[in-house]
Amino acid sequence: MTQRFRSIRSAPPVLVAAAALAVAFFVLPLVGLLWRVPWTDLPELLGRPVVRDALLLSLVSSLAAALLSAVLGIPLAWMLARVQLPGRSVVRAIVTLPMVLPPVVGGAALLFAFGRRGLVGSGLEEATGLLLPFSTIGVIIANTFVALPFLVVTVEGGLRNLDPRYEAAAASLGASPFDVFRRVTLPMIRPSLVAGIVLAWARALGEFGATITFAGNLQGRTQTLPLAVFVALESDRDEAVAMSLVLVVISVAVLVGLRDRWWRT
Numbered sequence: 031m032t033q034r035f036r037s038i039r040s041a042p043p044v045l046v047a048a049a050a051l052a053v054a055f056f057v058l059p060l061v062g063l064l065w066r067v068p069w070t071d072l073p074e075l076l077g078r079p080v081v082r083d084a085l086l087l088s089l090v091s092s093l094a095a096a097l098l099s100a101v102l103g104i105p106l107a108w109m110l111a112r113v114q115l116p117g118r119s120v121v122r123a124i125v126t127l128p129m130v131l132p133p134v135v136g137g138a139a140l141l142f143a144f145g146r147r148g149l150v151g152s153g154l155e156e157a158t159g160l161l162l163p164f165s166t167i168g169v170i171i172a173n174t175f176v177a178l179p180f181l182v183v184t185v186e187g188g189l190r191n192l193d194p195r196y197e198a199a200a201a202s203l204g205a206s207p208f209d210v211f212r213r214v215t216l217p218m219i220r221p222s223l224v225a226g227i228v229l230a231w232a233r234a235l236g237e238f239g240a241t242i243t244f245a246g247n248l249q250g251r252t253q254t255l256p257l258a259v260f261v262a263l264e265s266d267r268d269e270a271v272a273m274s275l276v277l278v279v280i281s282v283a284v285l286v287g288l289r290d291r292w293w294r295t
Contacts, residue, residue: 060278067275068268075272083250084258085276088235091166091254095173096181096231102174103181103226108211110182111189126179136175137243144171144244168245169252173234180233181226188222189215225288232284236277 068075075081109115110122128136144151144162155161162168192215200214201207216223238256245252247261255273262270 063271063274063278066267066271068271071268072272072275075269076276078269080249080253080258080262081269081273084253084255084273087166087169087250087253088255091169091173092177092231092234092237094170095177095234096227098170098174099178099181099230099234100227103178103230104185104216104223107182107185107189107226108215111186125182128176129179129183133176133237133239134243137172137240140172140175140240140244144168163244164246164248164252166245166251169241169254172240172244173237176237176240177230177234181230184222184226184229185219188219188226191222192218228284228288232281235280 076085106125110118110125115121141148141163143149144154146152146155146161146163151162160167162171196218197210197214200210205213235254236256237254238260241252241254242257242260247253247257249258253261255277259270259273259277262273
């Protein structure tokens with residue numbers, strides 16, 4: 031405690047003031063939201079059918095997207111971390127592109143690929159009768175597209191920090207490559223794995239642009255909680271604030287739960 035106090039006292043006043051201003055920049059919008067919450071009407075607002083439908087769809091689609099991200103992302107992260115692939119840097123850039131790509135652009139790209147007249151969407155519909163846009167499955171695909179890179183980056187970082195001697199020791203004792211991966215690698219990167227899955231789920235839960243572009247905004251079918259907030263802002267401000275509060279609470283809970291993954295207190 032004394033050392034921290036001395037560090038604060040020795041900090042340049044200009045930097046302290048700038049840091050305080052930065053904190054206020056983040057805190058004030060949250061305070062404004064909390065100030066606007068109709069606390070007495072909150073149970074009634076959250077119990078409305080449109081809110082229940084949006085919350086249920088958000089939970090189902092985000093959990094499905096997190097699961098799909100784990101199924102696809104863990105092997106991909108392992109390949110990027112362990113295998114000398116030709117053009118690995120290009121592959122990594124493509125995989126992480128959705129993290130910086132405007133979500134609406136990502137949704138348009140999904141539409142051109144999986145839409146009724148898309149690159150593979152038309153053939154998929156003819157073969158299976160499955161139409162992905164404007165469906166719940168389309169919501170899951172859009173969520174996975176934006177959430178998957180977060181899992182890949184987190185798990186790849188865990189793999190790169192793992193001492194390969196443990197895997198080599200298991201292999202020298204006769205374990206197959208898959209057994210080494212299942213019984214040594216995965217347990218040793220469990221913190222990164224959990225963090226990656228939770229981050230992917232949280233990103234999928236808050237997804238807006240790719241979802242509305244690719245899956246639309248149909249209540250009970252494709253309208254997730256962020257989309258419902260967008261609609262409610264034009265018609266019922268209290269309802270929008272109530273749903274926003276739910277998303278803020280979930281996001282804060284995720285960050286608090288993962289705080290030891292990135293920083294120490």
